[in-house]
Amino acid sequence: MPGMTLAAPMPDQPPFAPLSPFATGLACRCPRCGKGALFRGFLSLKPRCEVCGLDYGFIDAGDGPAVFVILLAGFVVVGAALAVEVLYQPPYWVHAILWVPLILLATLAPLRSVKGLLIALQYHHKAAEGRLDRSGSA
Numbered sequence: 001m002p003g004m005t006l007a008a009p010m011p012d013q014p015p016f017a018p019l020s021p022f023a024t025g026l027a028c029r030c031p032r033c034g035k036g037a038l039f040r041g042f043l044s045l046k047p048r049c050e051v052c053g054l055d056y057g058f059i060d061a062g063d064g065p066a067v068f069v070i071l072l073a074g075f076v077v078v079g080a081a082l083a084v085e086v087l088y089q090p091p092y093w094v095h096a097i098l099w100v101p102l103i104l105l106a107t108l109a110p111l112r113s114v115k116g117l118l119i120a121l122q123y124h125h126k127a128a129e130g131r132l133d134r135s136g137s138a
């Protein structure tokens with residue numbers, strides 16, 4: 001595909017003891033040492049960990065964080081909107097006042113932690129793009 005780059009090779013993991021990907025990921029910390037920051041901006045990544053030097057070039061979370069957040073937020077907001085409509089039948093402007101802020105809160109608040117979690121899980125499970133073995137074993 002045009003514009004697609006090969007992911008950097010997965011860095012070696014020892015001598016660091018494996019940390020829980022849930023603890024490091026949800027805290028938006030480096031998946032190897034658990035101390036260095038993962039993000040430079042709201043969702044943009046630093047090039048490497050400033051504590052242990054782990055190169056973040058292997059990271060490829062793609063659309064994963066957005067997908068999980070959309071599914072979760074959609075479940076919560078649509079469920080709440082349906083419940084309010086069935087119970088109270090309010091005018092539509094009440095729905096707008098209730099759900100627009102809830103949608104913003106339910107999507108933006110967890111997005112960073114979910115991205116950190118998916119990155120930590122990618123590191124933990126050494127997930128990387130598939131490569132063809134050309135060593136001639138066939």
Ligand SMILES: [Zn+2]
Nearest residue numbers: 030033049052
């Ligand atoms: Zn680190």
